[in-house]
Amino acid sequence: MAEQIRRELSEIIRDELKDPRMGFCSFTAVKLSRDLSHAVVFCSVLNETDRDQTLATLNRAAGFISSQIASRIRARTVPALKFIHDDSLERGAAMEELIEQAIQSDEEHHDDTESTS
Helix, strand or coil, X not given: CHHHHHHHHHHHHHHCCCCCCCCCEEEEEEEECCCCCEEEEXXXXXXXXXXHHHHHHHHHCHHHHHHHHHHHCCCCCCCEEEEEECCHHHHHHHHHHHHXXXXXXXXXXXXXXXXXX
């Protein structure tokens, strides 16, 4: 159900939500509570300066978005939505940069020890 909600969210935001304050965002994951009454939606916003405004716009429109989801899927209940920023892409990029720095440092150290031998 989480994946279906994520797909529907993408379509609703693209086709139904016409708010100029919305930046370009993608939904990376949806986590549902056990009873399916709440859903946390993880969003990645393309332009970092638009992040807070985009998330605020999504959270203000959560009731409208839930009603749109209810009309599109067959479920007894539709969860209350809460949108939060997904920083996993930034953390992944930072981790990759650290790995590259460690590799470069290791290569430089290896070259130094070879030249002194």
